[in-house]
Amino acid sequence: MKKVLFAFATLLFVACGNKVAPPEPTEEEAFSVNLPEYNLLGIEEPKVSSDGSISLGQNLVYSIEINHPLQKDSLELLQDFFIRKGKAGYNGINKVIVRAYLKGTKIHGMPYASMNLVGAKKDIMINEGAEKVEELIENPSAKKVQEVTDPLVGTYFCSRTHDTYVFKSDKTGFFTIQGGASPSEFTWKRSGSNVTIQYEAFGEQKLKFDPKAKTITEKSESFGTLVFNKK
Numbered sequence: 001m002k003k004v005l006f007a008f009a010t011l012l013f014v015a016c017g018n019k020v021a022p023p024e025p026t027e028e029e030a031f032s033v034n035l036p037e038y039n040l041l042g043i044e045e046p047k048v049s050s051d052g053s054i055s056l057g058q059n060l061v062y063s064i065e066i067n068h069p070l071q072k073d074s075l076e077l078l079q080d081f082f083i084r085k086g087k088a089g090y091n092g093i094n095k096v097i098v099r100a101y102l103k104g105t106k107i108h109g110m111p112y113a114s115m116n117l118v119g120a121k122k123d124i125m126i127n128e129g130a131e132k133v134e135e136l137i138e139n140p141s142a143k144k145v146q147e148v149t150d151p152l153v154g155t156y157f158c159s160r161t162h163d164t165y166v167f168k169s170d171k172t173g174f175f176t177i178q179g180g181a182s183p184s185e186f187t188w189k190r191s192g193s194n195v196t197i198q199y200e201a202f203g204e205q206k207l208k209f210d211p212k213a214k215t216i217t218e219k220s221e222s223f224g225t226l227v228f229n230k231k
Contacts, residue, residue, distance in 0.1 A: 194207075
């Protein structure tokens with residue numbers, strides 16, 4: 001019995017003495033500890049030539065979503081993180097762009113912050129219009145959800161121009177242009193398939209609504225007929 005206990009104690013001592021130390025965090029993991037919370041929405045990768053090189057004109061673009069506006073020092077942390085990540089993954093890349101969208105606003109094509117690296121130069125541009133879009137997006141209460149709303153209510157996106165119409169249940173709405181400075185607000189009314197919107201600055205505009213196809217159609221002098229699909 002003593003021999004058995006001695007052998008067990010020996011095995012226990014060896015096992016304790018040979019504990020494996022936890023792996024050291026990678027450089028990316030260590031750098032990301034203090035990052036503001038974000039959600040990666042997508043990556044636009046640069047074209048890589050057959051010899052593995054990347055031309056100077058190629059962009060690496062990260063699109064991320066943040067829950068609220070951030071201070072500049074927090075944006076700088078995100079920018080530096082994605083620059084490191086981009087240079088580690090794409091040897092020779094010298095143009096890294098990070099577009100930070102406020103939650104739920106990416107469809108409107110209006111990033112809250114554009115963080116750019118071109119060569120050795122970094123800059124951060126803030127678009128205050130993105131905060132306005134966030135304010136205008138409707139978050140209906142439980143009571144409103146139960147009410148019957150006009151079938152026009154919703155968000156409509158044009159894949160040709162990347163412009164967006166939003167029609168809210170209180171007969172207001174707004175229009176955004178991708179990369180635009182600020183949303184254009186309007187009031188609206190509908191009679192059958194005919195939709196009339198009234199801008200404070202630009203006056204009246206007519207649209208056509210197809211409830212079966214869930215589309216609105218706009219006649220544009222510059223682009224001809226534009227179709228916006230409900231999202």
